[in-house]
Amino acid sequence: MALIVQKYGGTSVGTTERIQHVADKVARYRAQGHDLVVVLSAMSGETDRLLGLARDMAPRPDPRELDVLLSTGEQVTIALLCMALKERGIDARSYTGPQIPIRTDSAFNKARIQSIGGAGLRDELAGGKVLVVAGFQGVDEEDNITTLGRGGSDTTAVALAAELNASECQIFTDVDGVYTTDPRIEPRARRLSRITFEEMLEMASLGSKVLQIRSVEFAGKFNVPLRVLSTFEDGEGTLITLEEPTMEKPLISGIAFTRDEAKLTVLGVPDRPGIAAHILGPVSAANIEVDMIVQNIGQDGSTDFTFTVHRNDYERALEIVRASAGNMEAREVSGDARIVKISLVGVGMRSHAGIASKMFQILASEGINIRMISTSEIKISVVVDEKYLELGVRALHEGFGLDTVTEEA
Secondary structure (H helix, E strand, O other), X not given: OOEEEEEEOOOOOOOHHHHHHHHHHHHHHHHOOOEEEEEEOOOOOHHHHHXXXXXXXXXXXXXXXXXXXXXXXXXXXXXXXXXXXXXXXXXXXXXXXXOOOEEEOOOOOOOOEEEEOOHHHHHHHHOOOEEEEEOOEEXXXXXXXXXXXXXXXXXXXXXXXXXXXXXXXXXXEOXXXXXXXXXXXXOOOOEOOEEXXXXXXXXXXXXXXXXXXXXXXXXXXXXXXXXXXXXXXXXXXXXXXXXXXXXXXXXXXXXXXXXXXXXXXXXXXXXXXXXXXXXXXXXXXXXXXXXXEEEEEOOOOEEEEEEEEEHHHHHHHHHHHHHHHOOOOOOEEEEEEEEEEEEEEOHXXXXXXXXHHHHHHHHHHOOOOOOEEEEEOOEXXXXXXXXXXXXXXXXXXHHOOOOOOOOOO
């Protein structure tokens, strides 16, 4: 029938009973005639447990040895699933990342895949085996075990699907697809039947936790069709694929948001070349990522410079900027860690004007003041006070008809 790569996350294999359930699902796909490669995460909570053990040994564990430790979590689940499949009469074999091998660079704890040895896997598939692969891990050129960072099992699955030219890469999780927004905020949120790689990448980067960003980038680069499905409920899920030129897209596909935002403002900085670099250079040197940036030029030859960072980095960033404010002759440095970002995402924006003005009107009608604005070709983001997050999401969801839009098949 087809070659399918499936990935099951930590909650899907969180207990032996759930692993038995996964074995039943794999057996059903196998009975339909599909060739299968199954990628597994560690049991839910296992990676955190292993990290805790490491920190009991050393406040800052050696990165190489930490990867040796963390890679053991997936070895448990792949072996258990193979045992369960063999009990069902299915010829299954487990593989760690190094056994394939999945070659990576040597950036321990956050390695990137460089190549995959797919020849052996193809031979095993041709022989009728179901292959069960440990996600999240690989091996560098010196045969050191490496890990791909949080969510790396998604990336493993997509990379294998690309290497093996799979018909589809299915990501099984505890939700049944990608929704127009978080159903916990807006109960009328709808599951999308399909979404483009671009839209999913924006939503993942803006706070949607359904898929790991790197896996979406990888899938888009190699045109691997992704489908998000529930481990615990049957359904079609959400297909993530290239945009079809003939497909009439709705204006907005979804609303993403991030709670963990903070903003810093440098007031009264002399308006001269290089001032942005003077402000952001020390922040970047501290490995703090900057998101939105707004600069306002005054008539007195000064400028106000505002930018956002993750809330976890707020105190450190504020300390750095205040320390360098004197050298910049800044009048004042202030900050606010009680903000959130709300974003509209949709490839339909490319061919429709007036999305931004409609968004601003909807928020204004609810008395929500916009603090910052950022746009791209398929995204509009605004920063507002955190107390308005749920009201803003619900108002925009209703205002753009996301609870009633009929999607194209």
